[in-house]
Amino acid sequence: MTAEADLLDGYDELGGNEAQKRDCKGITTAVLVVVIIMALIFVALVLFTPLFATTHLPSKRLNISDLRTLRYPFAEFQFISNDDDSVIMQSWEGVEQVENGVSHLVFGRENGTELTNFIDISPFSRGPSPSSSSSSSSLPLNARWAEISPSFDLKYFALMDHASNPGMNPQNETFHLKIVNNADRITHNIGLRGDESVIQAFKWNWRSNDFVFVEDNKIYYKRKPEEDGVVKVSNGSQNTVDGLFDWIYEEEIFAKKDALWWSPKGDRLAFASYDNHLTKNITLKSYHRLQAYPIDTNLHYPKTFAKVLPTYTLSIWDKNTEQARQMDVQLKDSLVYHYLLTVKWLEINGTDTLVSVWANRLQNEVALTICDYESAICHLEFEYKYAPKRWVSHDDFNTMVSSGDSLYFLLPHDIRDNAYQHIAALRLSHGEHRTPKFLQLGEYDVTSIDGIDTQSKTIYYHAAAPRPQQRSLFSYSLSEKATRKPQCLTCAITNCTWAQAQVNEEATKAIVSCKGPVAPHTVLLNLTRARNEKMKEKPKETYTELLDDRSYQARVEEAGLPVVITEKIKISDEYDALIKLSIPRDVYQKDKNRQIPLLVHVYGGPNDQNTKESTSIGIEEIVASGQQMAILRIDGRGSGGRGWKYRSAVYGQLGTVEVEDQLQVIKVVLRVYRHMLDANRVAVFGWSYGGFMALSMVNEAAENFFKCAVSVAPVTNFAYYDATYTERYMGETPLESYSDVTKKLDNFKTTRLLLMHGLLDDNVHFQNSAILIEELQNRGIDFDLMVYPNQAHSLPSRTAHVVGKMAHFLKHCFAGEK
Known part of the structure; x- marks a missing residue:
């Protein structure tokens, strides 16, 4: 209903008495004319003055504090026992126990009052894909706190306070370890040097209050926190590291730092060791006030086609005999490089058994072994070679389970014109070849x-x-x-x-x-x-x-979260794209016909899903809400959740088909939603792989298609990225065929670019942006640059600055200002 009709209806209701109408006919006519004229003026203002809507409509705008207050404040739930419904959880207050819907604090963070360091709760993780972490309204956005780890019976609580790391090397992250007896509040310093010890990793036993920790690259065992002395489990050295993963394994495979696994019964410990002294280093620099020279940090980081990758061994230690045995892993070709992909204790025929899975360098062949402590042998049980353009992921085997003498893990299952990751059942045969059978899902x-x-x-x-x-x-x-x-x-x-x-x-x-x-x-x-x-x-x-x-x-x-529209858009006879379009709530509900700018939030990495039906508030939501912009997310070829038909499409050609799909879908969305979206004010924003995609999309789009682009910590050529990630998806594709975003760049003469990167980025090195900056300068292209000293990939303590810079840039870009 139009504004004019609303006002006229209102007058009729007010003048409903017929006698009054007859007596005041002239006045009524005059008033009616005035009302109609005012109504027409009002309509003209709404239709032809877009900024008018911004001032007259009440609007709840998201701000930087919402990154904190809208995140779910609880995390790390786990069962106390199988006998009741009691659950323990980590919260900002400490460790809480939940029973019958009511929680009570078991161990508060104030119990370790001297532990005032912080851990990052930035909205972006260090990994290849940005992700949100929990937070609470009671703490500052970049707050950090001592980590708390409860023992199995909640009698003890380990407090891990991050130790000094002058060079900010992620591989040198350590902590001071104290264990508190929750009953008598007695605190025990853990480590060879008492309260001066710096611990690299710590792990409680599943079944009792004993534990292991890593110090000076060696593993030590302690029966009780109160006891003096420790048992030495391993003999690590400067070059041989026990119980820990190096950077590339932590980042790309296991997603954790400790390489320690207690058996289900708690009587044995498996651990991995690596020798990385031959791998090449990347040098990172940090800058500190009142220090004349920057600190150089050397990080082992094998890049694409590197000749040497870190080599791992696997051992089992028995706490009863206090003996460790290195396993002889019997793979068919022991001369070629193998990744340690999975280590998992399973109960097989009633016995705790260690299963290890190894992958070849291209990660398209796997070998599963069963390890025996007595013989110190991991015998080969199962091998699998993936079909072309397919690869293995850590979770395919890390989540495997057992029943009797059968193992269940994930493999591709061909169904009609697609293949899906399904559960395969393998009955152990002790050396005889057996083919796994798929469950009918x-x-x-x-x-x-x-x-x-x-x-x-x-x-x-x-x-x-x-x-x-x-x-x-x-x-x-x-x-x-x-x-x-x-x-x-x-x-x-x-x-x-x-x-x-x-x-x-x-x-x-x-x-x-x-x-x-x-x-x-x-x-x-x-x-x-x-x-x-x-x-x-x-x-x-x-x-x-x-x-x-x-x-x-x-x-x-x-x-006042945005209204979300989800759709499926056809991009070819074989493929569909999924979209998630977020419209500011007040615009959607009250002003649908006002065209607003569009911010395309892109990631696009292999097997990623950007349109998932979950609630998340990232910096793009904050910026878009403040600037009254719509946000578009797209999953096309290369994305996950729809089988190998989609996932395989990017194999060997990162930065090609996924870029094409994004551009094609954006055009469709702008046409379908042209009443709400301004095709002349379109921006693209991406971080990490998304930064690579944002640059690639501008390069491949028509001139002036994007008004502006924001690229944060971008890969500019996967030749500069780590070997494990790149070779998993590019296979044996020669380096000269890799997508290089610096080869075009002419569109950035008309598309404004904001480039942001942390100088201490250990994941996507600043080298990527440095090469891009040099090429932009060589071509005489103006752009905005924001570098962040002493900041890693997620820019952990600069979230507010990133939001402010991005909002300011987009505001002036859309306004046509320099």
Whole structure:
């Protein structure tokens, strides 16, 4: 209904008395004319003055503090035991125990009052893909705190306070370790040098209050925090490092620093060791006030086609005999390089057994071994070679489970014109060749195996289903007598399109963290009930809210988050793109016909999903809300969740087809939503691989297609990136065929560029931006540059500055100002 009709209807209601109309006919006519004229003027202002809407509509704008207040404040939930529904969780206050929906503090952070260091809670992680981390309204945005690790029975709490690291080398990150007895509050310094010790890694036993720690590249064992003395587990040295991963393994494979694995019964410890003294270094510089010279940090970092990669060995230590044995891993070709891909303790035929999985350098062949402590041999059990343009991922085997003498892990399963990651069952044959059999699941990717109930013969797994942008927990019966049909166990949970679940040891319960589509929350799910066919009519009886955090729910509801539109757009006869278009709420609800700028947020890395149905607030949401912009996210070829047909499309050609799809879809979206989006004010923003994509998209687009571009920590040529990541996706493609964003750049004469990079970036080295800067200067192209000294890949303590710089840049770029 138009504004004119609204005003006229209002007058009719006010002048509803007929006698009054007759008596005041002349006045009424005059007033009516005035009202109509005013209404027409009002309509003209709305239609032809876009800035008018900005001033007259009430608007809740997101700001930098919302990065903190809107993040889910709880993390790291875990079961205390299988016997009850008690759960412990990490929060900003400390370690809390949750029972019957009520939490109480078990161990507060103030218990270690001298531990005042901080850990990063930046909205971007160090990994190749940006991700959000938890936070709370009570702490500053870049707050850090001492990490807390409880023992299995909550009797002790280990406090890990980060130690000084002058060169800021990520491989030199250490901490001071103290263990507090929660009953008597007695504190014990852990380490060979007491309170002066710097510890590299620490791990409680699963079953008792003993633990191991790494100091000076060696592993030590301690039976109790109170006892004097330690047991030396390994003999590491300057070049041989025990119990730790190097940079490339931590970043690209295991996503953790410690290389320590306790057996399920807690009587043996597996650990990995590496020798990296032959690998080449990258030198990073940090700058410090009142120090005349910068500090040089040398980081082992093998780049694409490097001749030497770090070599790993695997050992098992028995705490009863206090003997360690290095395993003889019997691979068919021991002369070629192998990655250690997975180390996993499993119960096989009632015995704790170590399984290790190794991959070739291109990561398209795997070898699974079964390790025996007594003989110190890991014998080859299974080999698999992937079809062309496919590769292995760490989680394919890291989440494997066992039942009896069978192992269950993930492999590609060809179905019609596609292939999906499905669960494969392998019965151990002790050397005889056997082919794994696939469980009969749906046409979707399984992302992880979460547990197995050996009593009911039920396996639990996560999948990108019912829609590719979702994550759900499923069950599948392994019993031949049961109906062979997967069940979605989290689909009935309210507001749970992106579920992350932690299944207890007996696979009878699960802690489910629902990350979207609106306010995140956590429930306790009864798996036995949930898979019961009779409970389908009463789904709410299968789960209970773990915590009723109404204040957090209210903050999310009141934040005025953007309205999200999801669609599927055809890009060819074979492929569809998925989009997620976010429109500022006040624009969508009250001013749909006002054209606003469009910010394309791109990542585009292999197997990534940018359109997932989860709630997240990143810096792009803050900038877009403040500037009243729409945000567009696109998943095309190369993205995950839709099988190998999509994933394989980028193999050997990073920076090609995924760029084409982004550009094609943007054009379609601008046409379909032309009433809301201004095609003359389009910007692209990306970080890391997304920075590479943002630069590539400007290069490949028509001149002036993008008004401006923001590229943060970009790869400019994967020849400069690490070998493990690059070779996984590029295979044997020669370096001269790699996409190099510095070869074109002419479009940046008309597209304004803001380039941002941390000078201490250990992931995507500043070398990438330095080469780009030089080429832009050689071509006489003007651009904006913001460098961040002493900042790593995520710019951890510069979030507010990044937001401010980006907002200022886009505002002036869209206004046509320098």
